[in-house]
Amino acid sequence: MPELPEVETVRRGLQKLIIGNQIVAETHATDKSFPNEANEVAEFLLGTTVTNVRRRAKVLLIDLSSKYTLVTHLKMTGQLVYLGAERFGAGHPNDSLIGVLPDKSTRVTLTFSDNSHLYFNDQRKFGWMRLLPTFAVPEIDFMKRVGPEPLEEVFTSREFIPRVRRRAGTSIKAAILDQTVLAGVGNIYADESLWGAKIHPASIVRELSDKKLVDLLTEIKTVMLLAIEKGGSTDRNYVNAEGKRGSYIDFARVFRREGLDCPRCGTTIEKTRVAGRGTHFCPVCQVQ
DNA sequence: CACTTGACCTGTCCGC
DNA sequence: TGCGGACAGGTCAAGT
Numbered sequence: 021m022p023e024l025p026e027v028e029t030v031r032r033g034l035q036k037l038i039i040g041n042q043i044v045a046e047t048h049a050t051d052k053s054f055p056n057e058a059n060e061v062a063e064f065l066l067g068t069t070v071t072n073v074r075r076r077a078k079v080l081l082i083d084l085s086s087k088y089t090l091v092t093h094l095k096m097t098g099q100l101v102y103l104g105a106e107r108f109g110a111g112h113p114n115d116s117l118i119g120v121l122p123d124k125s126t127r128v129t130l131t132f133s134d135n136s137h138l139y140f141n142d143q144r145k146f147g148w149m150r151l152l153p154t155f156a157v158p159e160i161d162f163m164k165r166v167g168p169e170p171l172e173e174v175f176t177s178r179e180f181i182p183r184v185r186r187r188a189g190t191s192i193k194a195a196i197l198d199q200t201v202l203a204g205v206g207n208i209y210a211d212e213s214l215w216g217a218k219i220h221p222a223s224i225v226r227e228l229s230d231k232k233l234v235d236l237l238t239e240i241k242t243v244m245l246l247a248i249e250k251g252g253s254t255d256r257n258y259v260n261a262e263g264k265r266g267s268y269i270d271f272a273r274v275f276r277r278e279g280l281d282c283p284r285c286g287t288t289i290e291k292t293r294v295a296g297r298g299t300h301f302c303p304v305c306q307v308q
Numbered sequence: 309c310a311c312t313t314g315a316c317c318t319g320t321c322c323g324c
Numbered sequence: 325t326g327c328g329g330a331c332a333g334g335t336c337a338a339g340t
Contacts, residue, residue: 022333022334023334078334078335093334094333094334095316095333095334095335096317096333096335097317097319097332097333125318142317143317143318143319144317144318144319144332145316145318146316146317147334161336186310187310187311189311190310190311194312197334199334199335206334207332207333207334208333209333253333254333255333256319256320256332257333258333295312296312296313298331298332
């Protein structure tokens with residue numbers, strides 16, 4: 021599911037909902053979803069309060085007063101949903117995509133002292149949640165290897181171009197999906213950005229001019245900002261911290277629009293496979 | 309080293 | 325309505 025804009029939307033929601041909350045209980049379905057030992061949980065999670073909610077790449081970081089951090093990767097179908105005490109057991113209000121929680125996809129449940137809850141749901145079980153000392157978070161393999169945040173103003177084409185060019189022999193789509201090149205781009209925003217920059221997703225990196233790569237970085241930043249503004253994309257499972265959908269998909273130009281008209285030139289959008297992923301593009305305005 | 313493919317899981321959709 | 329296969333927003337290990 022979630023790419024940078026979705027995780028950022030969840031982060032913003034949780035920041036409003038759980039900062040200052042005290043955690044009083046934790047349960048998990050399997051050790052794969054939450055591998056920490058019970059004694060670590062008792063010592064560094066239970067009784068602590070949430071001090072901050074951060075994001076790095078597609079990883080969500082919930083800092084605790086114990087100087088530990090709950091590190092969560094939602095992978096394809098993960099959700100972090102908060103339910104206030106007044107709704108507990110009653111399902112979600114309004115336009116939520118979520119029914120009564122916990123449900124069969126619930127992997128981890130945190131209970132706060134006011135009897136509100138945070139649920140980590142994950143249909144496909146690819147995601148995980150781990151308790152780590154806050155200082156140790158940057159030391160995990162993923163954090164050591166992951167590239168720069170695309171929305172940092174200091175991240176410009178000066179840095180982007182040499183990083184993409186390390187993947188000279190592969191497709192540009194594979195290059196920008198590579199989290200060590202830059203952080204946070206996934207399948208939806210890769211397709212959307214490449215359309216914006218008029219680059220065919222299968223173009224080989226070494227064949228692309230620097231100017232094209234400059235355009236691409238501009239598009240990545242623009243698309244990510246718009247997607248955050250729209251609360252992310254709900255293609256299937258994604259919901260924010262309140263269980264609600266994101267609406268970027270209504271503004272998508274190519275993603276999941278195969279058979280429809282390109283909004284720029286009117287040509288029928290095609291779907292193919294690039295870098296092992298379903299890939300949407302306009303065969304006329306996105307040239308190799 | 310650079311690059312590609314399959315594996316991890318469950319659910320849904322599509323064609324027969 | 326049932327059944328098999330393909331596919332789904334991410335990452336990693338293992339293969340070439």
